Amino acid sequence: MSELHSTKEKAEQIIRQYADMIYRIAFHNLKNPADTEDIFQEVCLSLLTKNAPLYDENHIKHWLIRVTINKCRSFHKSVWQSRTESLSSHTELIAPEASMVMDELNSLPTHYRNVIYLYYYEEYTIPEIAEILGKSKNTISSQLQRARKKLKKILEEGEQL
Amino acid sequence: MKKNIYTQTVNKITVPDELLNSAIENIRNANNSADKVININKPKTKSKIFRLTGSVAAVLAVIIAFGAVFFPGTSGNSSFVLKANAAELSSETYIKVGNLEQTSNGANFSVNDGIIEINNMSGQFNLDFQCIGDNIETITYETCFDCGYFVVNTDDVGFIKYSAADKSYGYSGSSYSVLAKSCVFDYSNQPASRFDKPVPEDGVDASIPLNVLFHVKDTEHQYTANINDFGDYSDGYNMFGDYNEGQDAVDKYIESILADYLNTNAENFKINVTATFADGTTQTQTLQFRCEYDGEDTFLTAKIV
Numbered sequence: 001m002s003e004l005h006s007t008k009e010k011a012e013q014i015i016r017q018y019a020d021m022i023y024r025i026a027f028h029n030l031k032n033p034a035d036t037e038d039i040f041q042e043v044c045l046s047l048l049t050k051n052a053p054l055y056d057e058n059h060i061k062h063w064l065i066r067v068t069i070n071k072c073r074s075f076h077k078s079v080w081q082s083r084t085e086s087l088s089s090h091t092e093l094i095a096p097e098a099s100m101v102m103d104e105l106n107s108l109p110t111h112y113r114n115v116i117y118l119y120y121y122e123e124y125t126i127p128e129i130a131e132i133l134g135k136s137k138n139t140i141s142s143q144l145q146r147a148r149k150k151l152k153k154i155l156e157e158g159e160q161l
Numbered sequence: 162m163k164k165n166i167y168t169q170t171v172n173k174i175t176v177p178d179e180l181l182n183s184a185i186e187n188i189r190n191a192n193n194s195a196d197k198v199i200n201i202n203k204p205k206t207k208s209k210i211f212r213l214t215g216s217v218a219a220v221l222a223v224i225i226a227f228g229a230v231f232f233p234g235t236s237g238n239s240s241f242v243l244k245a246n247a248a249e250l251s252s253e254t255y256i257k258v259g260n261l262e263q264t265s266n267g268a269n270f271s272v273n274d275g276i277i278e279i280n281n282m283s284g285q286f287n288l289d290f291q292c293i294g295d296n297i298e299t300i301t302y303e304t305c306f307d308c309g310y311f312v313v314n315t316d317d318v319g320f321i322k323y324s325a326a327d328k329s330y331g332y333s334g335s336s337y338s339v340l341a342k343s344c345v346f347d348y349s350n351q352p353a354s355r356f357d358k359p360v361p362e363d364g365v366d367a368s369i370p371l372n373v374l375f376h377v378k379d380t381e382h383q384y385t386a387n388i389n390d391f392g393d394y395s396d397g398y399n400m401f402g403d404y405n406e407g408q409d410a411v412d413k414y415i416e417s418i419l420a421d422y423l424n425t426n427a428e429n430f431k432i433n434v435t436a437t438f439a440d441g442t443t444q445t446q447t448l449q450f451r452c453e454y455d456g457e458d459t460f461l462t463a464k465i466v
Binding site for chain 2: 004008011012015016019020022023024027037040041044045047048073101102105116117120121134135139142143145146
């Protein structure tokens, strides 16, 4: 078996394992299913680059999170400007209450959404998130706290609807 | 419970089968030279523009140099303007330039016998600056106050250079970012977008976090307060649980100390912003900061002095 073939098989295995995570992070960042799909494809292909830690089980997940967030940040200008499709076109497929929570979450700044996702869904600790995102623990703590405050306010308002 | 609603909602966001199959198919079909196939970087229109601009600038530089010799006094009229949140900075009024992103969690404080004692303090303001002007080659930032540092993310190396790293600012020995007293933004290496926004075509997105670090006990004021003044205080993170008013009150108190300290030392609470142009000329603007609180958020305002 050639080295490239082996690499492809490993990349395929990793994609199947982390596909939903990549998609969810991109979705949290871009609020747009079409852009999310583009970034998903790019992240998958990046697994074939030389720097991807394919055989490092401890780091591949963190690497994918960082790559996905970084690719969302550098999304090309023309694409950034041209697509304005609403997030609700995706979340309307799920329960109305859940859709409302996602809409509320997506009213937060992007970096807050990433921290919320990693802390509450992936259940990473603050030091782990700090390492993944390349921020200090204090910064992550602060972002988490501020996101929680903003979200709490939003959710309280939402409950009155 | 809202947290459950959130996790249940995210559970339902799954990659479509056709997208997953397409991605895997792309992997399988990647040709035999991985280094070539996986060239997925999108073209940087900025770089192309700069190359063209650079060529033109080189010709202009010769013309300007010629003019400087034979017609002294006709060169060096380049200039730039600073914008924050799309508003142009002026010497007339203070305008908002960046929110405080790191607050009480950046404070090292202890509670002894019901008294809150602040030991060290750090705060991080995200400066949202764009430097607009023709033929800008670099933008240089320099802090004028002892406790101020720019936070240079190592992911930006190439675009942002720092002359000396004052300290590493990462997690458990990792060095993801450094604190620097000065740093330089290089127009030729500017990415296509930063912080979810496209960069300006006629200038530099010079947004950067500004960190302040100081020992509260070294200040003239000894900030202490009674914990009972803050209601029901408890620590911890509980986004979807009961909101803790006491904790929020402590946060606001610590933010007020940060603002008080910075404004008390306002004389030096400045940075210098210097643009270097293609013809070699430079222009410097000095910004005076002020820390403000609007009842909801703490933020920096600035004007040119």
